[in-house]
Amino acid sequence: MWKRIVRWGTCLVGAVVISIIVADLYFFHVAFVPAKKDFLEKPLPLRPGTALYQQRLWYHDVPKQHWTMESATGRYRLGANYIPARHSDKAVLICHGYMQNKNDMGAYAAMFHQMGYNVLVPDARGMGDSQGKYVGFGWPERYDERKWMKRLVHHLGPHVKIVMFGVSMGGATTMMTSGLHLPKQCVAMIEDCGYTSVKAEITHEAKDMYHMPAIPRWPLIPVLSLMTKLRIGYFMGEASSVRMLHHNHRPMLFIHGAKDTFVPTRMVYQNYRADRGPKELWVCPDADHAHSLRTHSREYERHVQQFLNKYVH
Template sequence: MRKLRIRKRSILLWIIALVFVASVGASFYFFHVAQIREEKSFINNKPRPKDSSLYTYEQSFDQLTKETRWMTNQGLKQDAWYVPAATETNKTAIVVHGFTSAKEDMKPYAWMFHELGYNVLMPDNMSHGDSEGQIIGYGWNDRLNIVKWAQLLVEENSDSQITLFGVSMGGASVMMASGEENLPKQVVNIIEDCGYSSVWDELKYQAKAMYNLPAFPILYEVSAVSKVRAGFSYGQASCVNQLKNNTRPILFIHGSEDYFVPTSMVSKNYRATKGYKDLYIAKGAAHAKSFESDPKTYIETISAFLQKN
């Protein structure tokens, strides 16, 4: 009987050990999927089709004069395009792209701001495009680059009036930047399109949607890996918490049919901010498709917000 109990205990310990090893291995795998720089099979980064309503804006942007700018922040060289306005102005929009995207994908948005009379700065986020880095920061590390880009603009022109604009992860990035004390006062307003409420909320949603996995224990483990490898945990990287410190006017945009970053997340972000706020829900629009689904209303909504703020 005693030998049988010892044997059962030994088997149980082996099972626990195997489950632990499998769990740790899975956490490193999912960290790689989520945060290591590489092509992601679940993200469509194909060129914008010619029948897209934004294709003509993209082509128009290609006719503009642009210059490449560089800076070093967080130990990594960061790249951006700068497009001067047609007429000299103090107004500049910093236009921030999404997950596994790049500044090139923001051409229609940059063209929109150019048409509205703005200079446009289009950075590549850390570990994207021509910027250095191998670990994706989901906006949390990128927020510090946005602050630095804004500071550099102010060094050039202390009378700058800066708008932060971002789509998806870029939207999260500008919301996360909003709560930083050293964000220059010359940042006068913010526009975010389909950003998530926190990295934890988004990856918890994706774990269920893509893999049918609960948050416990995998997401907790992956978050711990991120804390070691990327410098932040998923709960720490929160737009909601950052927006609680924001007093700048902000326009929230989200598609009503967004099933990648659920539309419900915009409500959390909207409630959190302290400053003037406005909300545009694009009827029938999927993730990051609010502009494409109705360009006229999208531009009019942003133009009215900018004129008011």
């Protein structure tokens, strides 16, 4: 009798463990492996009448220099577009969002270039022209961004003033980079709709997309975090914008859409409170995720320009 109970109990435990591993392998592939994601918004076509058409057309047509660099770990070859500005000692490093690439940031590149900035837009690991097996969600990429900053200093000289800017995953990358020891030429940062941590964002999306109640998230999320440690090199809880902002003393502008449900608007308040430097916050009314520039372009540009005028001289 007891042997039968133990045998059935062992089989049940084994089945549960296998189910958890299979589910987490699926979630890992969905979240961290570069591939087409059906749950993401499709990119805007480049045609007259679409939002930000003129800015995106400018980026499409403007001559660009293609830069390459080894990743900070030396494992991957990374690509970027560089657009010089005449007689300018200012540069912006632009970070794109999840499963995007440098060409999706054309409207932002146009905005900064019009403000007189040399523009560098890299592809994150595993996206665009950059090599990489996994999406790092900004945590391993923060060291790549620091290396791109050093490349800008080498190219433009020691007197260059660098602003780092990012949207969505790029916003989180910006905040995660902010806590590193960076070149002194990095003088300000702007983040748009970045998450508080990889764990918080993945947990939110698991609940939102798969309607996972609180109990099944354990042990799925901890096991998924272990997979990221084994494959990418970090536990999801380590990859924290909030924790890195505690070490930031550069000016930071925080932007977030008031109707963002992909990266919930509440996260920007946590990030803002965590920051230790001079800071400003603009919650864009009626804007969904990463749509603040699209829906309120003039106000967006005004907030960015006023922030830069205050801190980049």
